[in-house]
Amino acid sequence: MSTTIAAAAPVRPQLRWGVAGYAVLVVAAIAVAIMAPKTGYVLNISLQATTYAVAVLGLTVVLGLCGQINLAQAAFFGLGAYAVGIGQTSWGLNFWVCLVLGMGLAALFGAVLGASTLRLGGHYLAMVTISFQQILTLVLINWIPVTRGPDGVPSIPRPAMFTDGSSYLALCIAVLAFAGYLVWRLRDTRLGRAMRAVRDNELAAGVAGIDVYRTKVTAFAISSILGGLGGGLFAGGFAYVSPDQFSFAESIVFLTMTLLGGVSSPIGAAIGTGLLILIPEWLRFLKSVPGLYLAIYGAAVVLIVLFMPDGIWGFVRGHLDRFKRAAPIITSTAALQLAGGGAGTETVLEVRRLSKHFGGLKAVDEVDFVVRRGGVHALIGPNGSGKTTTLNVLSGLYRATGGKIFLDGRDVTGLPPHARTVAGLGRTFQNIRLWKSMTALENVTVGAERPGSSVSDADAVLARARAALAFVGLEARADEVVAGFSYGHQRAVEIARALAGDPALLLLDEPGAGLNSSEKVELRDLLRRISARGLTIMIIDHDMTLVTEVAQHITVLNFGRRIADGTAADVLAHPDVVAAYLGAPDAAA
Amino acid sequence: MDLALQLLFTGIGIGSVYALVALGFVLIFRATNVVNFAQGEFSMVAAFLMIVFSVKLELPYWLAFLISLGGMALLGALFNLAVYYPLRHRTYLPVIISTIGASIFIANTVLAIHGPEPEVMSGWFETPGFLVGPVYLDSQYLLIIAVTAALVALQYWFFEHTLLGKKLQATSQDKEMAALLGIPVAAMIMITFVYSAVIGGIAGILVAPVLFVSISMGSTIALKAFAATIIGGFGDVTGAIIGGLALGVIETFGAAYISVPYKDGFAFLVLVLFLVFRPQGIFGERVAEKA
Amino acid sequence: MPLLELRDLSVLYGGVEAVRGVSLKVEAGEVVTLLGSNGAGKSTTLRAISGLVKPASGDILFDGRSIAAERPESIVRRGIAHVPEGRRVFPGLSVRENIMLGASNRTGLSKSQIAAEADEMFDLFPDIRRFAGSLGWTLSGGQQQMVAVARGLMAKPRLLLLDEPSLGLAPVIVQAVFAIVAEIRRRGTTVLLVEQNARMGLSVADRGYVLETGRLVLSGSPAELWSNEEIRAAYLGGRTAA
Incomplete structure (x- = not known):
């Protein structure tokens, strides 16, 4: 068997270049975030885009890789945000501790929701996540002693060393880049393959030895954690959180971002988030009519599902693939042992x-x-x-x-x-x-x-x-x-x-x-x-x-x-x- | 005791509305194997149509009612053509995402046209209600219960005693076989969507004088109706009705004895309990796994 | 003019060319049996005739008119009823309701007329009369087959396509089913029968065809086919694959 290992083991050169290119890109982005002069407006847009993108990455995992729906990503985002907000202002905890607490809270709720629903069909999951979303909004508004109700939590501090806008943005970009890297690599790990197998054909996945249920719950928990992480960073970035920022409508915004960019790739997540943060800014007049931009999002979801099921990045990649060079064939010399x-x-x-x-x-x-x-x-x-x-x-x-x-x-x-x-x-x-x-x-x-x-x-x-x-x-x-x-x-x-x-x-x-x-x-x-x-x-x-x-x-x-x-x-x-x-x-x- | 009777009456009244919307869920689910997440929006749109024709244009109640239901039939047909039919050969995931998108689209289009202020619709009767012993019977709740009972009876007759009803059932059980017998499958699915939109609309119009007519009423009602469907068991009409009534009663008692702000949370609690302990619902599946 | 004619019919099924250039004729009043082992393309041929799958090439003529592009609903209205493999009785409807829905292709009938006709069906299938009110899924395989054939006959077809009526049935039930096929033929309905059970399939037929991996390899009278060694080989093996 040793001869085959020698033939198969070297890391694909393409991958090594990909990692190097990605690292350069991230360092450049961080450098721009720190050095480039920017208005408060640009800073806010950038912070929103990066923190949202982390949550959208979660949907890339659960919906894109594993084929399970999650209509409560804004709730998980909110759990992370409130943990950072309340934890620091009410209980005097450290930012980082709060961030981890928020992710843990999101993971816990995600795992419980997933565990109670994922044995059943996807419809149940959709409805249960919507319900969870509604409940969380109710709790945020009504549990005033803890959440401070509809007024929200103001004056949320940022961590030491990252108190000014530029360095905090750099932090967010670094976290996003790291999360994006993990999600990108997840695809080709054992877990990632199991998720895709579950998505493509559940029956065959089970018969191939994959614990379908555990794989789904894991995907759901990862998605929740990324939601919580994005929310925690969001709270630090904007220093203020309130219940309406984490409503069902925002869950739909996350979903639309995921679908628009392309559900199966972190690049799609970035594209979708970027576009849906920027487009409403360009078309500000849409926001003057309440409901109009969400109506457009809703229509966009239907149209994407009908006409562009792989999203923008899926569409682009379909065209790029035609120019891809054929990979060298690695031949196996070892005999198959049975x-x-x-x-x-x-x-x-x-x-x-x-x-x-x-x-x-x-x-x-x-x-x-x-x-x-x-x-x-x-x-x-x-x-x-x-x-x-x-x-x-x-x-x-x-x-x-x-x-x-x-x-x-x-x-x-x-x-x-x-x-x-x-x-x-x-x-x-x-x-x-x-x-x-x-x-x-x-x-x-x-x-x-x-x-x-x-x-x-x-x-x-x-x-x-x-x-x-x-x-x-x-x-x-x-x-x-x-x-x-x-x-x-x-x-x-x-x-x-x-x-x-x-x-x-x-x-x-x-x-x-x-x-x-x-x-x-x-x-x-x-x-x-x-x-x-x-x-x-x-x-x-x-x-x-x-x-x-x-x-x-x-x-x-x-x-x-x-x-x-x-x-x-x-x-x-x-x-x-x-x-x-x-x-x-x-x-x- | 008196309070309990009063709450029981109110609970059955509001539960009737959930049951009607749940019926729409079940019918579409049986015909297409897809949960229509926009089912609640049918109720919301119908209530707004009623506001427009009855309150704003001051048409007689019955005329406004008929026009509104006509509008719902049209909406159901359009919904089928734009949201479900093009995706009928895809897996359930794109279809439910599509119905969710449509739900958001419908709700926010109404919001954009009408604005966020809720509307108030007066009751259908001069007499707001009367006392029977210790229980105050609100006439609108009485109407809701009566109409629901009549619709359920009508629907039972339709599905059990007409050929069209049987053809609809056959289509939901085996589309290919239905086509082989000459049953026009596409038309059957269309009828199902139109009927579900109308029945959802009736629920919305009935409940309008009890609740405020607001943009969010659709998603609230849909959530309750879905919970009702799970309690009763998917794919079972009787289950949907009993589930709806049960949920209405649980919720009313919960609000009275436990907490008012969390009233909408009880549905979720019941939903999760059922999912964990009895996911097939009270009645389970009537049809075996393979025939 | 034959009642049904397939001209060089090819059909793709799940990416495989399941039927490859099949040409055959069924004359009015005949019972024609299509034999072959599983996967030979028999069911796919029937599914193409009734419009469930579209031919990749070739043509299907009924009464001399091409029906290859028509939908199942309109083909059954022309008078072709298909009793598919696996019986496909509606599990949640009663036996009587299943049978009544067989008349869905005929217009202008009142519900009571259809009910009366369904009752007549129980004369032809007395074994299922006592299950008239039972739900489809509670029936045994043989009873479901009776319901499926009765439902097919309710269409008053000029051509009845029967796909493996003996499938999974005990011998005595198989005999009962084939007695009914003989009775159907006596009443003047043309039958195209797909069968794996060669002996039963040929016992009621005027002519037979043999399919192998999508191609017609033999045709002839039942006696000719039965004595042919090829048939035995096709069913029980013994030839070298090549």
């Missing part, structure tokens, strides 16, 4: 009296079978016989109505999908479920990051992902986004993703569906190569030619029941099986 097949007892999977009912329909009815270690086990049956339902119960997408499932001797019947993956289950889907906006390598890397896999350090994970892509013959397309792949190649990436996790058992749900005959030959050879490395495969497929060529053992289902089980040759000669496939002889007219 250790999961080696160890353990003779039985990988045992299914006892497994049932799944839907209303009056017994889709799976007390099915028993055992998958032995090594080799290929096929589960076949006519359409509608309950094969895919069985697979979905095995991988935890459906809850079993009755019966038990043992993986490597461990009862996994009650576990959620991601925990079964951690326990050693890998699977693919009949209708391919890749994360469409991610590259082939990113898709497979998430697979390689399976908790419970033998490989854990980042370089080894990347090496393993490349090896898995190479194993299916796609290393040359590692850095391409999979949405553009042919059906056959998408199928291969999905298998590579499962292989990269080094599972004890690989479940393949109709891998041959939709492939033409030459692709099917490739698939057959691939399955044989996987099997030769000792990984146990359980396959569902309708192509009996494929099944007979790869499987040693076959279980046949019909009407949700097991009608035959044994070696391939025996099972295919079984009269019940012939009848199930071709129709019962006595039924023919």
Whole structure:
């Protein structure tokens, strides 16, 4: 494995230049903030833009990376601002302590809101965040002994060394730059990939071993913390906070900023914030009519969703990408290790009296079978016989109505999908479920990051992902986004993703569906190569030619029941099986 | 005890309004699988239309009422065409963002045209109310309860006993199959939006004499109605009604016995409690996970 | 003139060319069976005929007129009813309501007329009469299939598309379903049947076609097809993939 690490480890030169360029830009911005002469008006605009941008970065994480909505960013912003305001003026705490308290408060509320809602659909999250926003406004106005009510908190001091406007602005820019850098890099960390996987396809994320719920709550908490941070800085910048600055309308302003700039990138956050701070200043007359500029924001949200879903930066980047040079192909020389097949007892999977009912329909009815270690086990049956339902119960997408499932001797019947993956289950889907906006390598890397896999350090994970892509013959397309792949190649990436996790058992749900005959030959050879490395495969497929060529053992289902089980040759000669496939002889007219 | 009865009456009255708006939520949700975040704005716009036609232009009540509802039907149709229909093949996230944007747009357009001052609308009756034993029955609340009961009965009849109602239900359950049977799916969705806008409008007009007619009344009512929907269980009409009534009563008692300024917070509290302990609502889902 | 004619039909489904240059004819009064293993493109062919997916190329003629560009709602009004794979009974409506909605393509009928026709359907499907008031999702697979076929017949179609009526059903139920197909044919409705169960599918057919990975590979009378080794191979494997 060491040779691959050497090939994959060096930091991409592009990235190094990017970091250097970014640092230069930030230093220049700070220098301008300190040295350039400016009016109070320009200072205020700049302070507002930088502090808002920090909060918008939070939305980039939760909405852009993780695909979850947050309509209370102004509330989290307000929590940070009031912490800095009240903490310093009422309780005499230090600015920095208050800032951290505010972020902690925002994180706490964010985590609680997220934890109570994120198991449910996105609608609930939207409504609950709106509610939280309304409640916070009520509390800020009515809890007068603490919040000082509608009058707000005046005379909020700035920290020592940053008391004048220029240096405080420089501080804000530095914080924004740091937060922006973290969000930019977050995208390509394990957590960032998990968030994007959750956004693109939740089901596949769970089956790849990602704890979907925890990932969402984490994203929500990060977003809240950034909201609190931005709010804390805002309070110091303007020395005065009041409830109306953190109303629902401001949450919508944050949302519009995020969408306008481009939801998936920190650059988009900066563009959106900058524009929406400046445009109302240029068009001051709009503010003379109450409601007019918010009406325009509302219309802008609808129009952006309809016509420019990737925002300004997404639009621009789409055009820039055409000029991008192709990255050098890094080839993997190491062979893919499939250790999961080696160890353990003779039985990988045992299914006892497994049932799944839907209303009056017994889709799976007390099915028993055992998958032995090594080799290929096929589960076949006519359409509608309950094969895919069985697979979905095995991988935890459906809850079993009755019966038990043992993986490597461990009862996994009650576990959620991601925990079964951690326990050693890998699977693919009949209708391919890749994360469409991610590259082939990113898709497979998430697979390689399976908790419970033998490989854990980042370089080894990347090496393993490349090896898995190479194993299916796609290393040359590692850095391409999979949405553009042919059906056959998408199928291969999905298998590579499962292989990269080094599972004890690989479940393949109709891998041959939709492939033409030459692709099917490739698939057959691939399955044989996987099997030769000792990984146990359980396959569902309708192509009996494929099944007979790869499987040693076959279980046949019909009407949700097991009608035959044994070696391939025996099972295919079984009269019940012939009848199930071709129709019962006595039924023919 | 007397106070409790009085509060119960008021709570059911205000709860009826939440129930009506919740009905709009549920109908659109069932037809499109999307929560319409602008549902509350339908109530707000209708109340303002009523102010314009009845108070400003001094038309007779019934005429102003009919014109306002006509306006709501038009708004519902436009809303469908501009906000939902172009996005019908996208995932739920763009659609809800779009309805939120539309909600902001509608509320602030009214604000820009009308200005921020709330309006007062007088009740529909000469007699403001009467005493029955210890309980004072406000005639406007009586009207709200009566109209809600009548609308619920009408809607029940419509969905259970007319073919059009059945076609709407079929469309909400399986659009592709509905199209295969020759049911015009696009028209069914249009009817749903128009009907939801009208029913939301009726709620807004009914509640106008009780609350102030203000720009923010839409979002307040929508929040309560959404909480009602969760209490009752999404996708269930009966649940929405019971949830709405329950919320109205809880809120009225909360305001009387606990705190007036935080009256609007009780809905949120109940919402969170239900989300944590019983997210499927009182009635749960009637249809199994897979048929 | 054939009632239905497919001319060099190709259909993309999920990025895959699921149907590749298929040409076939169905004459009025016939029962024609389309055989093939799963993924061969049978269902996609039916979905193209009823307008659920648009052809990538080729044409679909009904009564000599192209319907390839029409929407499902207008195609069913022309007289093609599609009973899709998986039955798709409306889960939250009663059996009677499901069946009554089958007449949605016919105009000018009162609700009571439709109700009367739905009651007649229970004569053809006596097994589901006692479930008339039950919600769709509470039914077993076989009962749902009966409801789906009855609903399709309520359209008074000239051509009935039946997609895998035997899917997931026990043999005795499959026989009952096919007895109904024979009865439908006796009453003069043309049927295009998609089946995986080759023996059952051919037992009621006048002619059959065999699809393999989107292409027509065989056609002929049931007897010719049944004796052909290719069919056996297509279903149970045994040929080398190449």
